[in-house]
Amino acid sequence: MPKDxxxxxxxxxxxxxxxxxxxxxACYLNLVPTIPEEYRKLGSYALAGLPDSFPKFASNxxxxxxxxxxxxxxxxxxxxxxxxxxxxxxAAGAKAVVAESYxxxxxxxxxxxxxxxxxESQTRLCEAFKTGDEAEIDMTSNTLTRLADGAVFxxxxxxxxxxxxxxxxxxxxxxxxxMIKK
Amino acid sequence: MTITEKILARESGASLVSPxxxxxxxxxxxxxxxxxxxxxIGIFQRExxxxxxxxxxxxxxxxxxxxxxxxxxxxxxxxxxxRAFVKEQGLPYFYDPGTERYCGVCHVALPELGHVRPxxxxxxxxxxxxxxxxxxxxxxxxxxxxxxxxxxTGKLLVKVPPTLRFVLDGEMPAYVSAKDLILxxxxxxxxxxxxxxxxxxxxxxxxxxxxxxxCTICNMAVEAGAKNGIIAPDAQTLAYVKARTAxxxxxxxxxxxAQVQAEYRYDVATLEPVVARPHLPDNKALARACRDVKVxxxxxxxxxxxxxxxxxxxxxxxxxxxxxxxxxxVPATRVxxxxxxxxxxxxxxxxxxxxxxGVEPIAPPSCxxxxxxxxxxxxxxxxxxxxxxxxxxxxxGRMGSKDSQIYLASPYTAAASALTGHITDPRDIA
Numbered sequence: 179m180p181k182d183x184x185x186x187x188x189x190x191x192x193x194x195x196x197x198x199x200x201x202x203x204a205c206y207l208n209l210v211p212t213i214p215e216e217y218r219k220l221g222s223y224a225l226a227g228l229p230d231s232f233p234k235f236a237s238n239x240x241x242x243x244x245x246x247x248x249x250x251x252x253x254x255x256x257x258x259x260x261x262x263x264x265x266x267x268x269a270a271g272a273k274a275v276v277a278e279s280y281x282x283x284x285x286x287x288x289x290x291x292x293x294x295x296x297x298e299s300q301t302r303l304c305e306a307f308k309t310g311d312e313a314e315i316d317m318t319s320n321t322l323t324r325l326a327d328g329a330v331f332x333x334x335x336x337x338x339x340x341x342x343x344x345x346x347x348x349x350x351x352x353x354x355x356x357m358i359k360k
Numbered sequence: 361m362t363i364t365e366k367i368l369a370r371e372s373g374a375s376l377v378s379p380x381x382x383x384x385x386x387x388x389x390x391x392x393x394x395x396x397x398x399x400x401i402g403i404f405q406r407e408x409x410x411x412x413x414x415x416x417x418x419x420x421x422x423x424x425x426x427x428x429x430x431x432x433x434x435x436x437x438x439x440x441x442x443r444a445f446v447k448e449q450g451l452p453y454f455y456d457p458g459t460e461r462y463c464g465v466c467h468v469a470l471p472e473l474g475h476v477r478p479x480x481x482x483x484x485x486x487x488x489x490x491x492x493x494x495x496x497x498x499x500x501x502x503x504x505x506x507x508x509x510x511x512x513t514g515k516l517l518v519k520v521p522p523t524l525r526f527v528l529d530g531e532m533p534a535y536v537s538a539k540d541l542i543l544x545x546x547x548x549x550x551x552x553x554x555x556x557x558x559x560x561x562x563x564x565x566x567x568x569x570x571x572x573x574x575c576t577i578c579n580m581a582v583e584a585g586a587k588n589g590i591i592a593p594d595a596q597t598l599a600y601v602k603a604r605t606a607x608x609x610x611x612x613x614x615x616x617x618a619q620v621q622a623e624y625r626y627d628v629a630t631l632e633p634v635v636a637r638p639h640l641p642d643n644k645a646l647a648r649a650c651r652d653v654k655v656x657x658x659x660x661x662x663x664x665x666x667x668x669x670x671x672x673x674x675x676x677x678x679x680x681x682x683x684x685x686x687x688x689x690v691p692a693t694r695v696x697x698x699x700x701x702x703x704x705x706x707x708x709x710x711x712x713x714x715x716x717x718g719v720e721p722i723a724p725p726s727c728x729x730x731x732x733x734x735x736x737x738x739x740x741x742x743x744x745x746x747x748x749x750x751x752x753x754x755x756x757g758r759m760g761s762k763d764s765q766i767y768l769a770s771p772y773t774a775a776a777s778a779l780t781g782h783i784t785d786p787r788d789i790a
Contacts, residue, residue, distance in 0.1 A: 195551060195640060197755045204731040205760075207395045208427060208434035210441070211504065212402025227757045253552040256585065257753060258731075259487040261399065261503035282556050282587055283487060287503035338382055338519070348505055348517070349407050357384070358408075358513060 185273045185295075185315040186325075187246040190225075190235055191307050194251035196277075198284065200227035201255065201263040211265045220262055221269030233309060235270065242271040247313055247322075250277035251304045254296075255284020261291060268293025274315055276322055276333065278302055289339045292347030297322075298334040306331065362523040362620065364558040364590055366612040367498040371481050372518075379522035379621070387419060387510045388497070389475055391484035393466050394424035394457075396504050398441040400485055403508030414449050415514035421453040421475050422446060423466035428457045428726040432734035464693035464725025467491040467579065467663035471571070472695050474605030478593040479612045483510055488663050488752065490581045494574035495601060496593030496611055501582060521587045522621040523558040524549075528565040530629035535786040537673060538573035539665060539750065539770035541565070542580040543634045544626070547644025555585030557621065560614065565628040566591055571600045572669045579664050580752055583641040633785050635748070636768040639756045647773050650783040656745040658683070658778035659759070660771055661690030661723075662730040665750020668699040670771040675710045677775035677786055678717040684781035687719040688739040690728045697725055719778075732760040748777040 206223045209216040222241030225232070236243045248267065254277035255263060264287045267275065274295040275288070288296040297315065299322065307313065312325040320333040336343060345351035352358045361369065365377050372383040392400050404412065414420055422442055427435035439457060446454040453475070455463045463469035467488050470476050478496030482489060485507045492499035502516070510516050526545060546553070559581045566574065574591050581589030593601075593611045601609070633647040660666065660674050671691065691697040700711040700722070714722065729739030730751040740760035741747060747759060747766045754766035769777070772786035779789060 197753075199731070199753070199755045199758050203757055204733050205735065208432055208438060208734065210398045210402060210434075210438065212399050212406060227762070229756060229762055253555070253585065256551055257487065257755060259485060259489075259501035259503055260396065261505060279552060279555065281552070281585055283501055283503065283582075287505065290503060290505040290509075338380075342517075348509055352509065352513075352517075357515070 183317040185246055187312065188244060188310050189247045189249050189307050189313045190245035191304060191309045192248065192250045193304055195253045195256055196250050198255060198257035198260050198263045201225060202260065202266040203227040207260060207262055211262060217265065217269050220266045221271065224266035224270040246271065246273045247315060248272055248275045249303050249307050250275060251302065252278045254280050256281035259283045261287045264288040264291055264293045276303060276315070289342050290348040295343065300332045300334055303331060361615055362558065362560060362618045363496065363592055363612055363614045364498055364523055364560065364588060365520060367479055367481060368518060368520055370612065377520045379520050381520045383518055383520065384515045385481055385518045387483050387514055387516060388480035389419055389421055389482040390507060390510045391421050391423065391466060391470060391482060391489060392507060393422070393426055393486060394435065394438050394442060395426040396485035396507065397422055398438045399504040400507040400511060401441060401445045403504055404511040407508060408512040412512060414511050417449060417451050419514070420451055420511070421470065422451065423455050423463055423469050424457050425465045426727045427733055429724055429738060430734040430736050435734060462694065465663045465666060465727055468667055468692035468696065471495060471575065472604065472693060474601065477601055477605060477607060477609035478597060479610050483507065483516060487582045488579050490586060490589045491575050491579040491663060493588050493590035494571065494578040495597050496591065498588055498590065500588045521556055521558045523560050524554050525560045525562065525620040525623045526626070527623060528561065528563040528626045528628050530565055530627040532565060532568065532628050533631065535772045535790055536631055536633055537770040537772060538569055538576040540631060540634050541628060542577045543636050543644055543768065544631055546580060546584045546642045547634065547636070549584055551583060551640050551642045552585045554581065557586050559584065559586040559589045561589065561591050567594060570669060571596060572667045575667065576664060580641065583752060633770060633773050633787065635773060635783060636754055638754050638765040638767065641752065641754060641768060647769065647783055647785040650767070653767065653783040654746060655685050655748050655777050655781055655783060657747045658685060658687045658774050659729060659739055659747055659749040659751065660688070660774055661692065661728055662751040663692060664752040665771055666690055666692035666696065668696045668703065670750055671696065671700055671710050672703060673771035674775040675705055675713045677772055677790065678779065679705055679708070679713045681717055681779050683718050683778040685778055687778040688723065688729070689714060689719055690723045690738065691725050693725045729759050732758060748774045748783060750774050
């Protein structure tokens with residue numbers, strides 16, 4: 179789990195209903211995320227299901243992404259329960275998704291794994307940003323700032339899962355509250 | 361309380377729970393398969409140690425089903441990981457693809473095997489785990505991390521979902537099936553219309569549905585974003601379950617007047633066969649309105665549309681006729697596969713009807729092309745195919761190729777479209 183409260187870098191802009199088959203196509207589900215080499219491979223295939231009209235997400239030569247922030251619309255992560263989806267984003271080096279709303283399992287998997295921050299915007303951002311725009315997320319003030327002109331977009335407070343995110347995922351949280359042994 | 365709230369209350373030791381409460385819930389069954397099982401095991405071992413024992417071997421069910429009939433080496437490696445873990449932990453409910461015990465698609469096999477019991481909780485590493493609410497269980501899909509947590513503790517932190525109640529009354533018209541009902545509902549409320557909610561289905565039309573047809577409805581609750589789908593158990597449910605398990609169970613039911621977030625009412629007598637057009641399950645259109653869509657391939661299979669009754673519906677349409685396009689049949693489980701031989705219409709077995717109609721050789725049970733999968737998966741799309749499919753998702757690339765177009769439909773509509781080569785309302789050729 180990244181502990182930084184500031185996330186800065188270029189954004190990758192998507193649309194509504196980004197499903198888990200776009201995030202990680204099923205042909206790569208033979209990779210097991212807990213095997214380190216396969217975890218890295220999953221990162222290199224993050225968003226490989228997108229139509230070819232989208233620029234490649236994990237475009238760095240080492241299979242990671244130059245985009246630490248992903249912007250989506252409504253219902254981000256709909257579809258499968260495959261944890262490979264948030265893991266692929268995290269393994270590629272993305273730190274946060276900012277979307278208007280999330281599909282339940284994707285949000286839960288993001289929190290439980292601590293791979294990425296699933297943040298919710300208060301307004302629609304898909305048209306306010308274009309891929310490559312530099313931006314900064316401040317998790318203390320719950321804002322996303324477009325660096326070119328300083329425009330500030332408010333994020334929703336993280337809510338009931340904040341303690342799980344703060345702990346760094348499901349297991350860390352369960353240890354913190356004594357559900358399982360340290 | 362609603363049935364969902366009552367089950368969660370009982371399994372968390374609380375007398376009362378309300379939507380939004382975050383509670384620790386006991387897992388009645390943890391279900392996993394070959395795609396998510398190895399990662400779940402990896403997390404369990406990393407977090408609890410290599411010598412750790414699972415919380416209860418009797419409550420873990422492993423049904424490999426996704427990548428079974430493939431030459432993909434990693435897919436085989438993954439099943440080997442499951443085998444080694446099952447041996448080490450002494451798990452009794454492993455249905456090994458290399459043996460007679462192999463079943464096929466986990467969501468069709470789980471109730472067949474008697475692992476689904478009313479009033480219990482089921483957590484599964486697959487989004488279509490919501491299927492099992494059809495038998496009055498709380499059943500939901502989770503990721504590997506949560507599954508690894510359950511494997512070690514038997515518990516999971518769950519947010520109690522608000523309930524959306526769908527009351528379906530009236531008599532089902534001929535050639536309209538449960539698949540049409542759920543496609544109508546998803547089309548009306550949208551792919552995020554039930555996000556975080558329980559979808560509870562009730563009414564005389566639900567009462568009249570078979571267990572398999574109820575499963576089709578609950579199976580697709582996740583396509584509207586729901587946490588679970590659920591149907592109150594009735595005499596039919598109890599008979600189905602008792603025929604398959606000797607374990608005792610205690611059904612729960614919604615209180616009369618239990619508070620729900622919203623109620624939707626349908627008169628099913630007014631509904632017609634529909635399809636979901638590419639690329640979302642809520643992109644509803646009447647089958648008749650799509651008759652100009654030329655079809656390259658028809659696919660009948662999966663946890664949604666590969667049950668015995670799905671094939672009975674298809675056979676009723678195909679009997680005595682010839683398919684006009686490539687038609688792929690994948691029975692969901694071995695039981696369904698055997699049912700194709702044992703079930704007859706006017707003295708002809710389903711298998712004979714399909715073979716006479718000229719379908720492709722019937723594939724062995726597995727998830728197959730429903731989710732694309734490895735390159736050599738049976739039925740996987742590789743080009744610009746237009747597919748009519750009884751499966752659950754029509755996302756871009758879902759069946760393999762990013763360029764193919766998937767129309768979700770009932771077995772009746774899929775079979776009718778196979779005969780004509782274009783999307784066809786089954787009533788127009790029946």
